[in-house]
Amino acid sequence: MSGEPVDTLYDRVQAAVTAVRKRTDFVPQVGLILGSGLGGFADSLEQPVAIDYGDLPHFPRSHVAGHKGRLVLGRRSGAACVAMQGRVHMYEGHSAAVAAFPARVLIALGAKIVIVTNAAGGLNPWWSPGTLMLIRDHVDFLRDHALRGPNDDRLGPRFPDMTTAYAPELRALVKDVAAKASIPLQEGVYVAMPGPTYETPAEVKMLQTIGADATGMSTVPEVCVARHMGARVIGISCITNQAAGITGAALSHDEVTETATRVRATFEGLLDGILAALATRGELA
Ligand code: HPA
Numbered sequence: 155m156s157g158e159p160v161d162t163l164y165d166r167v168q169a170a171v172t173a174v175r176k177r178t179d180f181v182p183q184v185g186l187i188l189g190s191g192l193g194g195f196a197d198s199l200e201q202p203v204a205i206d207y208g209d210l211p212h213f214p215r216s217h218v219a220g221h222k223g224r225l226v227l228g229r230r231s232g233a234a235c236v237a238m239q240g241r242v243h244m245y246e247g248h249s250a251a252v253a254a255f256p257a258r259v260l261i262a263l264g265a266k267i268v269i270v271t272n273a274a275g276g277l278n279p280w281w282s283p284g285t286l287m288l289i290r291d292h293v294d295f296l297r298d299h300a301l302r303g304p305n306d307d308r309l310g311p312r313f314p315d316m317t318t319a320y321a322p323e324l325r326a327l328v329k330d331v332a333a334k335a336s337i338p339l340q341e342g343v344y345v346a347m348p349g350p351t352y353e354t355p356a357e358v359k360m361l362q363t364i365g366a367d368a369t370g371m372s373t374v375p376e377v378c379v380a381r382h383m384g385a386r387v388i389g390i391s392c393i394t395n396q397a398a399g400i401t402g403a404a405l406s407h408d409e410v411t412e413t414a415t416r417v418r419a420t421f422e423g424l425l426d427g428i429l430a431a432l433a434t435r436g437e438l439a
Contacts, residue, residue: 166212166255167259170211170259171259171262171263180203182235183234183264184234184267185268185269187256187260187269189241189270191273191392191418194418194422195425198422206223207225214248225259232434236260243371244296244348251300251301253375254375254376257375258309261379266385267437271421272373273391275394275405276367276396276400277345278340278368283396284392284413284416286338286391286421287392288332288339289373290325291343292344292346293344299378301314309382311382314381315381320377320389324386324437325388328390328424331428332424337423339424343365346372346373346374347361347370347371352405353398392414394414
C-alpha cells in the first residue's frame with residue numbers, strides 16, 4: 155500500500171463544510187430538507203447565502219423537475235437555518251449514502267435539528283390530496299441503507315437506535331403549533347419505496363396492511379444519517395395524491411407538483427410556526 159491518505163466519508167463531509175465556510179461563517183441551528191414543490195421556502199430566508207450544489211465537493215446533483223439544487227443559509231422566524239433546496243433520490247442512481255450526504259453536511263455545519271419534508275402518496279383512503287402528515291415513524295423498503303459500509307465512530311455509532319427517530323417532544327411541539335394556527339395535521343407512518351415507478355395497487359394494499367399511512371421515495375436515508383449523527387428529526391409529508399389503486403385514476407408527477415404547489419402557503423406557514431416555536435421554547439439552545 156502507498157502512503158496516500160484515504161478519502162473517508164468523514165473527510166468528504168469536512169471538505170464540503172470547508173467549502174461552505176469559505177462563503178459564510180453563519181452557523182445554522184436547524185437544517186431544512188425541502189421536498190418536491192416545497193423548495194420555495196428557502197427563498198424566504200433572511201439575508202440568504204445561497205451556494206449551488208455544483209460548487210460543493212461531493213454533493214450529488216438533482217435532475218428532477220421542480221427540484222433546484224442549492225444550499226441556502228439564513229434566518230427565519232428567529233431560527234438560524236440551512237435549507238436544501240432540492241434533494242437527490244436513490245432512483246436517480248445514487249446510493250443511499252450519497253443521497254444522504256448533504257444531510258450530513260447540514261449537521262456538520264451545526265444543525266442539531268433536521269426538518270425533512272416530502273411529497274408522498276396517501277395510503278389512508280380518508281386523506282385527500284393536500285393533507286399534511288407529521289411523520290411518527292417509518293418503514294424502510296429501500297434496497298440500500300445510508301449507513302451500509304464501514305462505520306466511522308467520529309460521525310456516529312455503528313448501530314443507531316431508532317426508537318424515537320422522530321423526536322416525540324418535537325412532534326408534540328409541531329402538533330401544538332398546527333392546532334394553534336388551525337392547520338389540519340394528521341400523524342402517521344411513512345414508508346420509503348425505491349421508485350421511480352409509483353407503487354402498484356397490490357403494493358399499496360401491502361403497505362396499508364403493514365400499517366403505513368404515506369408512501370414516498372425519499373427521506374429515510376437522511377433520517378438515518380441524522381440519527382447516526384445525533385440530530386433530532388421532524389418529518390412532514392405533503393400527501394399529494396391518493397396512492398395507486400385507491401381511486402383507480404392514473405398517477406402523475408404533474409399531480410404531485412400541482413398539489414404541493416396548492417398547499418405550499420399552508421405548508422410554509424406551518425414551517426414558520428415550527429421555527430418560531432423552536433426558537434421561543436428553547437429547543438435551539
Ligand atoms: N408514491 C410514491 N412516491 C410518491 C407518491 C406516491 O404515490 N406521491 C408522491 N411521491
